[in-house]
Each structure stands twice: as C-alpha cells, then as structure tokens.
Amino acid sequence: MAPQGRTIDLRQTPRERRHSTIFYAFDRLAVGESFLLVNDHDPRPLHAQMEQLRPGELSWEYEVQGPYEFRIKISRVAISATPHPETVMAGSSH
Secondary structure, three states, rough: OOOOEEEEEEHHHHHHHHHHHHHHHHHOOOOOOOOEEEOOOOOOOHHHHHHHOOOOOOOEEEEEEEOOOOEEEEOOOOOOOOOOOOOOOOOOOO
C-alpha cells in the first residue's frame, strides 16, 4: 500500500518505464489514498490509458499545469471486481 501523500517524480525516470511505474503505484493504493505525480510535460496519454484500463477507479486532478512542470494528484476512488494484469505496455513512454 502506498502511503498517503507520496510523490512520484517521473522527470528522471526512463520514458519506457513511466507508465508502468504509475500503474504499479496506483494498483497498490487503497480506496481514498492518493499520490502526487510530477512530470516535465502534460501526461495526457497516461491519463487516457489509465481511464481505459482502470475505468471508474481514479480521480485525476491537476495541481500545477505547466508549462515546464505538471503536478497531478491521482487518487483511487474505487476498486474493480475484475483483476488487472500485473504489467502495462512496456513501450508506453508519456
């Protein structure tokens, strides 16, 4: 379980590991827990992928929206009854 208020700064994370890093952290959140994502660009593709693969499970709130830094609070609002695969497309890079 990820602690409430954890910050995940992706700016130094290799692009090929960014999405899987966030999915790994998100999947360990309990309902009501959250973390802060920090990135150097708007991670809209990640948001779309999370909404597609974890529908109805998350809240995505911008705290800072660019131009050079993006801070997004990602919260778990529900847990799906359907298990999720352990890995997310390794090639995703945004």
